[in-house]
Amino acid sequence: MKRIFILITLLLLSTLLFTSCISRTVNMTSYTHPNYFGKTYQKVCVLVEGRTLAERKFYEKIIVSSFRDNGTFATEGSVLFPPLEDWTEEYYNTVLNKNGYDAFLLVTLSEEVVRDELIPRVVTNTQTKVDNDTTKKNTKTTTSVSTHKEMQRILEIEMQMQMKIIDVKNNQLSWQGESVKYKDGEVGMYQFGNRISYLAEDLVLDLQNKNHLKIYD
Numbered sequence: 001m002k003r004i005f006i007l008i009t010l011l012l013l014s015t016l017l018f019t020s021c022i023s024r025t026v027n028m029t030s031y032t033h034p035n036y037f038g039k040t041y042q043k044v045c046v047l048v049e050g051r052t053l054a055e056r057k058f059y060e061k062i063i064v065s066s067f068r069d070n071g072t073f074a075t076e077g078s079v080l081f082p083p084l085e086d087w088t089e090e091y092y093n094t095v096l097n098k099n100g101y102d103a104f105l106l107v108t109l110s111e112e113v114v115r116d117e118l119i120p121r122v123v124t125n126t127q128t129k130v131d132n133d134t135t136k137k138n139t140k141t142t143t144s145v146s147t148h149k150e151m152q153r154i155l156e157i158e159m160q161m162q163m164k165i166i167d168v169k170n171n172q173l174s175w176q177g178e179s180v181k182y183k184d185g186e187v188g189m190y191q192f193g194n195r196i197s198y199l200a201e202d203l204v205l206d207l208q209n210k211n212h213l214k215i216y217d
Contacts, residue, residue, distance in 0.1 A: 028202045030177030030210075036167060038211045039174060041103035045096060047077025048107045056083065059109060059196050066200035070208070071216030075101075089171075096168045103174075103212075104166040109196070111159045118151045161199045165212070175212060179203065 032039075046063050048056045060076040067074035080095055081087050096104055128143045158180065165175040179199045207213045 028177060028179045028206050030163075030175065030206050032175050032210055032212070033173060035172070036174035036212075039167070040214055041165070041207075041212055042073065042214075043101045044072060044074040044103040044105055045077050045080060045101045046074055046105045046107065047081065048109065050108055053083060055109075059107070062196045063105075063107065063200040063203070066197065066204050067213075070204050070213070072204070072213050093168065093171055102168050104168055106164050106166065108162045109159065110162075118153055120149055121152050122147055123150055159196075159199070161196070161203075163203060175207070175210070177203065177206060 044067055046060050046067070048059045048063070051059065056078055057076070060078055064074040064076050080099070081092065092104065124145065124147045126143065126145050160181075161179045163177045163179070164173055166172070167174040179202055181199055204213065208215050
């Protein structure tokens with residue numbers, strides 16, 4: 001039981017360390033249409049454009065979670081508008097109005113690889129073997145050391161998220177923003193997920209600061 005507790009503790013510490021190592025350097029720039037200063041939205045539909053089906057579903061869930069975590073009702077756009085055909089603007093507006101949405105958030109994601117390099121490194125493995133000789137009542141310990149070369153990939157990426165909110169009632173662009181997450185050298189979809197979650201958090205914060213979303217305790 002003690003060993004399991006130690007392993008769980010180490011796992012939690014590793015997770016916290018991994019999270020802290022991911023830089024949260026995000027720059028947000030946004031503008032609100034003068035007709036919508038202080039406009040508060042209650043129900044948001046989030047649609048990620050220009051991605052694969054898997055990426056669209058993955059990123060929409062992350063952004064929607066950021067809204068929900070802050071008390072605002074939000075839904076993935078792929079639920080209301082499955083990517084099976086090119087929906088018309090009239091159809092978007094009809095469905096959103098029918099279901100009581102007042103904000104339609106359109107998101108475009110892009111990333112730029114600023115460094116992609118393979119670096120050789122030497123890895124050392126140490127193994128210790130213990131032999132118990134019951135006849136002679138002694139213990140023999142043998143330690144072996146082996147090394148091998150492997151290639152380590154260094155990938156540095158800068159990600160950008162462009163966003164705009166369409167006011168459903170008036171079918172007018174009410175808010176537009178751009179957020180940039182700077183390179184942090186992590187690889188893979190779920191590391192991209194961490195980046196998107198930071199961008200989404202800043203998005204919600206910006207909308208709250210401009211009174212476009214209610215702030216819940």
